[in-house]
Amino acid sequence: MKTIAALQATVTAASLDFEPTAAELDAIDFEMPLIRAEVELLDARxxxxxxxxxxxxxxxxRRAHNRVLAARRDLTNRTKVAASGGAA
Known part of the structure; x- marks a missing residue:
């Protein structure tokens, strides 16, 4: 009888134990107004x-949905300004 062995290393909890990078935290902070608006919409629903x-x-x-749309608009506008290097 042959034994079957795993070809890949096992995944352990230690391999998944890591913190978010500063860039990831900045991205979350950048999107936080949209996240809050989406949570408010979910709560209303x-x-x-x-x-x-x-x-x-x-x-x-309806008001919560409008806040989500406004937050998306503001986030998109801030992204475009940041990508272009700032306002003229």
Whole structure:
């Protein structure tokens, strides 16, 4: 009888134990307004799952959705300015 051995090294928890780099933390910090807006939208949607569709709930979701769109717009504009080397 032949034994079957793994051809690759096993993955252990120690090999996955690492911290994010400074560049990754900066990228997260750069996108934080969008992340917060998306969390607010998710919270608004979760609140309306088991409730009847009232005008207040509809407004809450719509306002949260508009904040997400504004945050995406601002992030895109900041990305373009950073890529072009700053404002003229």
């Amino acid at each position: 979760i609140m309306t799952i088991d409730r009847p569709a009232t005008e207040l709930n509809t407004r809450r979701v």
